[in-house]
Amino acid sequence: MNAPETIRDENSTARSPEHFAARFSRMLNDAAVVIMVSIGHRLELFDLMSRLPPASSDVIAEQAQLSERYVREWLAVMVTGGIVDYDPGHRHYTLDPAHAACLTRAASPDNMAVTAQFIPLTGSMEDRLLDCFRSGEGLPYTAFPRCHEVMAEDSQQTVVAALESRILPLIPGLQQQLQQGIEVLDAGCGGGLALLELARTYPCSRFTGYDLCADAFAETAALAASQGVDNLTFEARDLRDFSESSRYGLITTFDAVHDQPDPAALLRGIAGALRPDGVYLMQDIAGSSVLENNLGHPLGPLLYSISCCHCTPVSLGQGGPGLGTLWGEELALSMLEEAGFVDIRREYLPHDPFNVYFIARRPDPRPQ
Ligand SMILES: C[S@@+](CC[C@H](N)C(=O)[O-])C[C@H]1O[C@@H](n2cnc3c(N)ncnc32)[C@H](O)[C@@H]1O
Numbered sequence: 001m002n003a004p005e006t007i008r009d010e011n012s013t014a015r016s017p018e019h020f021a022a023r024f025s026r027m028l029n030d031a032a033v034v035i036m037v038s039i040g041h042r043l044e045l046f047d048l049m050s051r052l053p054p055a056s057s058d059v060i061a062e063q064a065q066l067s068e069r070y071v072r073e074w075l076a077v078m079v080t081g082g083i084v085d086y087d088p089g090h091r092h093y094t095l096d097p098a099h100a101a102c103l104t105r106a107a108s109p110d111n112m113a114v115t116a117q118f119i120p121l122t123g124s125m126e127d128r129l130l131d132c133f134r135s136g137e138g139l140p141y142t143a144f145p146r147c148h149e150v151m152a153e154d155s156q157q158t159v160v161a162a163l164e165s166r167i168l169p170l171i172p173g174l175q176q177q178l179q180q181g182i183e184v185l186d187a188g189c190g191g192g193l194a195l196l197e198l199a200r201t202y203p204c205s206r207f208t209g210y211d212l213c214a215d216a217f218a219e220t221a222a223l224a225a226s227q228g229v230d231n232l233t234f235e236a237r238d239l240r241d242f243s244e245s246s247r248y249g250l251i252t253t254f255d256a257v258h259d260q261p262d263p264a265a266l267l268r269g270i271a272g273a274l275r276p277d278g279v280y281l282m283q284d285i286a287g288s289s290v291l292e293n294n295l296g297h298p299l300g301p302l303l304y305s306i307s308c309c310h311c312t313p314v315s316l317g318q319g320g321p322g323l324g325t326l327w328g329e330e331l332a333l334s335m336l337e338e339a340g341f342v343d344i345r346r347e348y349l350p351h352d353p354f355n356v357y358f359i360a361r362r363p364d365p366r367p368q
Helices: 008-012 017-042 045-051 057-064 068-080 097-103 112-116 118-123 126-135 147-158 160-170 174-180 193-201 214-226 263-273 300-316 329-338
Strands: 084-087 092-095 183-187 206-211 232-236 248-254 274-285 342-347 355-361
Touching: 017 045, 017 068, 017 097, 017 112, 017 118, 045 057, 045 092, 045 097, 057 068, 068 084, 068 092, 092 097, 097 112, 112 118, 112 147, 118 147, 118 300, 126 300, 147 160, 147 193, 147 214, 160 174, 160 193, 160 274, 160 355, 174 248, 183 193, 183 263, 193 206, 193 214, 193 232, 206 214, 214 232, 248 263, 263 274, 263 329, 274 329, 329 342, 329 355
Parallel strands: 183 206, 183 248, 206 232, 248 274
Antiparallel strands: 084 092, 274 355, 342 355
């Protein structure tokens, strides 16, 4: 996904009710379009339209096997929202190739319609969140419809598609070690698609995925079994007391630490579970721990919104600290240091502007 423009300029321009009202109207329209983009993505309407010549709503609805009346109303949102072009003479609709390049499955890992799904998903939690605001309590993962499904789709784009070409090469020599055979753990693995990809690519290594929610990885585990992938194990496990001894050559967490009930304990557990030459790869949200440093963050409102509606309540709901999505790189770094990690470095990958990749080594257990 390409990084969007910052909204800092919008915030800092001269203030007047007229200016703000105009800006807010744009925000209302954009929010409405994003919800409808999510629907279009789930119904594969963009994928269909990218393959069709200019077509009527009848043709689009028939090909999609959907109700024409609903498809025509959805198209009206897409046309007025500037996503789809309309030829009034023929009543034909067209998806411009430039827009298809950001909204279709064929465009993956640059399909921004995947990300659009977070808006209706978080919005659907409004009633439960009102109670959370009043009580200070959190929510269980099970309260969120489609949470694991959307995360897995997002991970397919940001992690799975880039593992071989971009993410593993961040650690020199790792691909050779995986070829020779090491133990790998993905903690908070969710859908486990990254592990499945790794297990297929590196048959001499063994892969383990732990996640609190068995339903998150159930489908991937079944797929792996049906394909005879026998070097991959998933286990439903609460990582709040994670502790294993010097076993893994590689431990990964993809966007999983800040949701935890005890993130500091998990980091200590990971440090202890690495072999002496093992390495920890932590992908987490890019940004600062300090609000004012995020004023120019290109995805600031989106990330704080996902935090308020999901990441904070799921941590609080487990008795955790509720670090939030934008717990920030300063805090992440200091927590890695406190957990005893050494040789910590940060990497940024252009395909994934949401995230930072921390690479850290386990502390040397030998006395100095
Ligand atoms: C934001 S999701 C990321 C999932 C996956 N790594 C990915 O990138 O798609 C965070 C994951 O942490 C898991 N998780 C949260 N609390 C946990 C706990 N106490 N023990 C184990 N897993 C937990 C959730 O079930 C969820 O799958």
